[in-house]
Amino acid sequence: MQTLVSLANKPYNFIHHSMQCKCSQMVNMSPSVPCSSKPRVVQNSGPARPHHAAPTEGAQKAGAAAMARIEGQPRPRAQTSQDAIRLQGERFLCIQQLMCRLLQGSSVKDPAFLSVTGVYFTCPLTGATLTKSEREVHIKEAIFMRFxxxxxxxxxxxxxxxxxxREKVKAAVDxxxxxxxxxCKNPTEEKYRKIKLSNKVFQEKVKTVEGSRxxxxxxxxxxxxxxVEGQEESEEFLVLMEHDPEALEVMKDSMDRLxxxxxxxxxxxHQPQTFRPSPNAMRFELPPEFYNLTAEELKREQQQKSEAVEKNTMLRTKAMREREEQRERRKYNYTLLRIRLPDGNILQGTFxxxxxxxxxxxxxxxxxxxxxxPFELVAPxxxxLREAQELALNECSLVPAVLLTFSWDAAxxxxxxxxxLKxxxxxNIQTLG
Structure with a gap:
């Protein structure tokens, strides 16, 4: 990658002049004159050049053939400053696209070498273990079954x-x-027991909220x-038949639950796992679910890295540093934490x-x-760490993966x-690869 960048940063006419030098050497066969990337200015008046030995007949034929091929090709027009800017932009875009592809490719890892196979969830209604993509569909099905x-x-x-x-939900519930x-206040009033479904308030505030009906x-x-009085066609209503006082109390209880x-x-x-003592305890290979980077953010990664050196040399305020730290923390949805215990075993969990x-x-x-x-957890x-801290794991720089040290309280x-461990x-203790 460094080689690619260095080549891309060469002047546009670098290769062109190099070819000219090679061809010139083949014709003139002047080994004592060094090849330069800059065009040589020839003065008509000046000291005579030192005499060199004449090239061999074979070299002359080869040089003549090369010059004939070059002269036979159409001559390129003179390069303008706009051309140089355009070509420089094209080279930069090419490099950026290649680096983005490399960044995207680096996030796809062989599952066999991952520190954790993925992120998993538990359905509170069924107890089933689900992947991230399965959650929504499974919960909907579980709710429908609860009817x-x-x-x-x-x-x-x-x-x-x-x-x-949530605002629409609150409005509908109200x-x-x-x-x-x-x-409940007017149990004998028939008008309160009927809800006209074409009513504007019902249409805009209640019907639009799934589950309200x-x-x-x-x-x-x-x-x-x-x-409906004044209309030829009938309309749909939700009607509540007369209820006894006990039924109305049940309805009020349902309203409170809503x-x-x-x-x-x-x-x-958390997918708790345990591992034997291992020198690989600080080696982490995470699946894509741990990251919160969009495709556009991924494309900007290289640009951010190229600016890192310049940022480090700048005098930044505390507010600037805090904003950068917050931006860095938001890159991660989850974190994989390992805790090294006094006996050397390692406890791992996803958070x-x-x-x-x-x-x-x-x-x-x-x-x-x-x-x-009582025990203590020590970060790198x-x-x-203090258990009473009202700080999030990412606020303590415990993302995306960290090895912590466990120790019993001195008392x-x-x-x-x-x-x-239990x-x-x-x-099911394992060995870290």
Missing amino acids: EEDAVEASIMMVHTFNKD IISKYIENI EFLQAVGFQSIMLD QRGEPVRAQLD LAWDKVSVLFQFVRDSLVDGWQ GGHK VQADISAAL PVLLK
Whole structure:
């Protein structure tokens, strides 16, 4: 790559003049005159050149043949400054495209050599282990299956999970809550028990939110075609038949559940693994899922690297450095952390880049036999992490992969000689490649 860049940075006429020198040497056979990339200026008046031996007959024929070929070709027009700029831009673009292809190719690694095969999640409804691409479809299917058991709960899950715009969800929930509150306050008023589906508010605020109609039907509303005064054709209404006080209390409870509802999200599976002591503990090969780089950001990587030297020589303010650090942290969605234990064994887990430090401590604690005992985690450079820190892992520079050191708190160090992992983890201990 360095060779490619250095060649691309040569003057455009470098090769052209070199060929001219070679051809000139073949004709003149003047070995004592060095070949130069600069054109030689010939003075008509000046000291006579030193006499050189005449070239051989074979050399003269070869030189004459070469000159004949060159003179037989069409002569290129004189190069202008605009041509030079254009060619320089083309060379730069060519190099950038090649480097981008190399960067893209470097992110595709043989799965056999990866430190972790991928990023996995657990469905909170079924307990199934899912890949990143499987999450959304699996959760939707699980919610639809829940209708057979509890239609109200399933419809609440739909409202809060299937709609990404939280403001629209809130607006729809507020209107549905108003419907139910009016019915509970005026149980005998028929007008509050009917929702005209062509109503503008319903069309714009409720119908557009997936799961809203399912919820209304789950709490007792039925679809009925009713005549409308002044219209020839009937229209569809959602109508709630008369309920006793107990049924109305159940409806109010369903409304409260709707208001407190949360999206159903697959939980990151830390995929705990254990490894024997190994000199490869600091060797990490990560799959593409760990990175948050778009194709355009990937193309800018080379440009950022080329600017790194210049940036390091500049006097930058603290604010500038912080912005660069934040930009760097946002490149990663996940982080792979390894913890070297006192007995040399290594515990590994996958985390969200924005997980709090306390999540890491809880993961380690859950993996140890004596996890209830106080312990410390030391990051590279000797920085001690504190469980009470309200900092994310990426804010502590623990992305995209880091080896940490575990040590028992000094108060219990004398009583515990090693951090013993739970038998279920030691059963599948592996060797780092």
